[in-house]
Amino acid sequence: MWFFTSPKIVFGSGAVEFLASLPTKKAMIVCDRFLAERGTHQVIVEQLAKAGAKVEVFGQVEPEPHIATVEAGVKLARSFEPDMIVGLGGGSAMDMAKAIYALYERPDLTIYDITPIVELNLHQKARLIQVPTTSGTGSETTWATIITEGEGGRKLELAHRDLVADWAVLDPMFPSSMPPKLTADTGADALAHSIESISSEWANPFSDAMGVKAVDTIFRYLPKAVKGDHVPPEVREELHLAAAMAGLSFGNAQVGVGHALGHALGSVFKVPHGRTVGLFLPYHIEYNFSAAREKLGRLAPVLGDSTVRNGRDLAGKVRALWDQIGMAKTIPECAKITEKEFEEKLPLLVERADSSTCVVSNPRIPSSQELERIFRAAWSGAPIDF
Ligand SMILES: [Fe+2]
Incomplete structure (x- = not known):
């Protein structure tokens, strides 16, 4: 039921x-x-x-x-x-x-x-x-x-x-008056909600319908809302509805390890939520793709078959969007911290991500070692194979 x-x-x-x-x-x-x-x-x-x-x-x-x-x-x-x-x-x-x-x-x-x-x-x-x-x-x-x-x-x-x-x-x-940076951060959060919920173990036909539509809209309209001096009202409206649809998607299916990692980084280093979950969205995809290939394949109608054939390609599509709208793809771009500070807090970051309720419906349950590996990869922004 x-x-x-x-x-x-x-x-x-x-x-x-x-x-x-x-x-x-x-x-x-x-x-x-x-x-x-x-x-x-x-x-x-x-x-x-x-x-x-x-x-x-x-x-x-x-x-x-x-x-x-x-x-x-x-x-x-x-x-x-x-x-x-x-x-x-x-x-x-x-x-x-x-x-x-x-x-x-x-x-x-x-x-x-x-x-x-x-x-x-x-x-x-x-x-x-x-x-x-x-x-x-x-x-x-x-x-x-x-x-x-x-x-x-x-x-x-x-x-x-x-x-x-x-x-x-x-x-x-x-x-309508959101500045470009806030538009990018919040749009990234909505995209993370959509893709993480589509890959969730609790995904269902209703949540998928909302999630896939939101992904389509965000890829189409987010660059238009971030770039340019004047954002057309219809662009704002499309993204406003997409964010609510993404909410319906994850509210009925749950987010995943991307949000667990993002919450951990955000709480330890005081970084805005959208920026951290945006940073980890490509890693969420790369980590989960093998276990959620069929679920993420539902994105084919809006992102293309070749994009959803493997995790690296789908994550690459998100990274390309982040390049377009100026989103951070590494931890130093996200949080103004030294590598020493990062290393000192790494056990706490792993502990917080590990204890997040966001991982319960993730397609794979990550070990502490895997979480640490993702955090280390995100320091330099390197893609990761799982
Ligand atoms: Fe979120």
């Missing part, structure tokens, strides 16, 4: 206006400080005002959102008692909205109870709405949230189907 979980989705130019049609008394907007200072949330506030809603803004979400920020947000939600919580921003803000939402709905629980095996029974007090402002994380369509714990930056990988939003609002107005 399998499930395909998705929020209801409203998309296209003007999609944000849909919020005015939802009966809402009190809405709490969860966004990061940058968006709050820029006034991006005002677009949402205007629509909610049409519905007659009072609005409270929790504009304190930081990158790599921390458990202490969840607690502050839950405190505000419990005193304000919203019947709508809106996550507005990139993955951090939307992940934060999910965590706040769960603990607002269930004050008897702690964050550690957010696991698939606990009966949460959410969606009793409020609607959860996700409005992405970047085109990459896919958090708007998934049931996972990543929250940082403690001083060491350990990531809690929390998930439950009840964390899926009631509505995902995909309005291309929001990502």
Whole structure:
């Protein structure tokens, strides 16, 4: 028995206006400080005002959102008692909205109870709405949230189907002002979600349909969105929808070792998520190809038969895309660290990648030695044969 979980989705130019049609008394907007200072949330506030809603803004979400920020947000939600919580921003803000939402709905629980095996029974007090402002994380369509714990930056990988939003609002107005570097990083994240989920042991016909479509769109449109002075609105819209589709793909099939490696590097050396998982995507393909040849062959209709005949060729296709959009292909391009610092932290990197839940559905379960080999290859960017 399998499930395909998705929020209801409203998309296209003007999609944000849909919020005015939802009966809402009190809405709490969860966004990061940058968006709050820029006034991006005002677009949402205007629509909610049409519905007659009072609005409270929790504009304190930081990158790599921390458990202490969840607690502050839950405190505000419990005193304000919203019947709508809106996550507005990139993955951090939307992940934060999910965590706040769960603990607002269930004050008897702690964050550690957010696991698939606990009966949460959410969606009793409020609607959860996700409005992405970047085109990459896919958090708007998934049931996972990543929250940082403690001083060491350990990531809690929390998930439950009840964390899926009631509505995902995909309005291309929001990502239209993304600078090229952010466009590249977030697009790389979406491509990693698609390809890793297609190769996953949990891949299924529904997740594949979303993943293959997302790969096709990202290869076609990401270079156009990164290069040039003016990005046509239709390019932004295609990528915005592709990121949500990639979210549906990995949200229903899981990512793999590429994300395990990326999370490890990102948490130890403080590198943006998209840059690290982009770096490891070619290695994900090279490591898994022999075990996932048939699954990755589903990319043939969009990438060509010759590309998916072996891992080196498919990984090469991704590396060529990275060249086009200026993505890092080595660890030193990603993180400003010396080789000595890298060697010192290598055991910790391997330990973190090894303990990631991302590897459970990977086509191959990597050994510590294999993870170390990939990290060392990624230092110089050399392709690797497995
Ligand atoms: Fe990701």
